[in-house]
Amino acid sequence: xxxxxxxxxxxxxxxxxxxxxxxxxxxxxxxxxxxxxxxxxxxxxxxxxxxxxxxxxxxxxxxxxxxxxxxxxxxxxxxxxxxxxxxxxxxxxxxxxxxxxxxxxxxxxxxxxxxxxxxxxxxxxxxxxxxxxxxxxxxxxxxxxxxxxxxxxxxxxxxxxxxxxxxxxxxxxxxxxxxxxxxxxxxxxxxxxxxxxxxxxxxxxxxxxxxxxxxxxxxxxxxxxxxxxxxxxxxxxxxxx
Numbered sequence: 523x524x525x526x527x528x529x530x531x532x533x534x535x536x537x538x539x540x541x542x543x544x545x546x547x548x549x550x551x552x553x554x555x556x557x558x559x560x561x562x563x564x565x566x567x568x569x570x571x572x573x574x575x576x577x578x579x580x581x582x583x584x585x586x587x588x589x590x591x592x593x594x595x596x597x598x599x600x601x602x603x604x605x606x607x608x609x610x611x612x613x614x615x616x617x618x619x620x621x622x623x624x625x626x627x628x629x630x631x632x633x634x635x636x637x638x639x640x641x642x643x644x645x646x647x648x649x650x651x652x653x654x655x656x657x658x659x660x661x662x663x664x665x666x667x668x669x670x671x672x673x674x675x676x677x678x679x680x681x682x683x684x685x686x687x688x689x690x691x692x693x694x695x696x697x698x699x700x701x702x703x704x705x706x707x708x709x710x711x712x713x714x715x716x717x718x719x720x721x722x723x724x725x726x727x728x729x730x731x732x733x734x735x736x737x738x739x740x741x742x743x744x745x746x747x748x749x750x751x752x753x754x755x756x757x758x759x760x761x762x763x
Contacts, residue, residue, distance in 0.1 A: 530568040531577040533613045534632040544748045549587040551632040561632050569597035579603040579613045611720045615713040618706045626702045633745035634697040635754040644737045648700040655732040656705040659696030663741040669694035670721045680734040683724045696742035
């Protein structure tokens with residue numbers, strides 16, 4: 523499927539401090555899964571979905587990552603931003619500020635591991651749901667250390683983002699997002715209002731009466747520790763087999 527008028531972006535600005543403490547001394551985006559660094563895997567998936575280029579934001583403390591992105595032989599051009607930001611939300615806001623002509627974008631962090639066929643279906647659904655200002659990946663698989671719980675109605679329209687699960691909460695955020703212009707504008711307003719967390723921006727979307735829909739992934743694995751690599755590699759092997 524060729525994605526029309528959509529940009530693809532990766533937030534790769536985290537320091538990966540927990541991985542460093544466990545013995546992996548390179549930036550987290552360079553952690554390999556089956557021999558392929560996390561960030562290269564994402565770039566490959568985006569390229570397969572028709573990305574014309576991939577925007578990547580990194581911090582200034584990652585010379586190895588910068589070199590990898592500047593010298594790697596990728597399927598699509600990399601538009602690199604090197605900037606220290608206070609949070610993932612600030613990184614996203616900087617991407618929006620630098621690209622005011624974006625009409626829609628797909629955004630993820632570098633440590634989000636998902637199956638390509640589910641991602642393909644997610645993008646197709648976003649294109650079909652033109653009334654959605656934001657489209658969030660959700661999953662019943664709880665892997666994150668501090669998950670953001672997502673409450674939806676029966677049609678998968680998101681009604682609340684919760685720090686704690688309620689009795690009828692089925693999903694958590696998968697860390698994969700598609701946004702249209704109203705949602706990107708909301709991100710800028712959210713940062714200007716003092717928000718510094720993606721989850722508070724997501725709540726701001728609802729407070730702004732924007733339409734936020736969910737798409738269910740069977741499983742999304744979050745990489746925070748070396749042991750998570752084992753889980754992720756097994757997860758990806760299941761798709762191949």
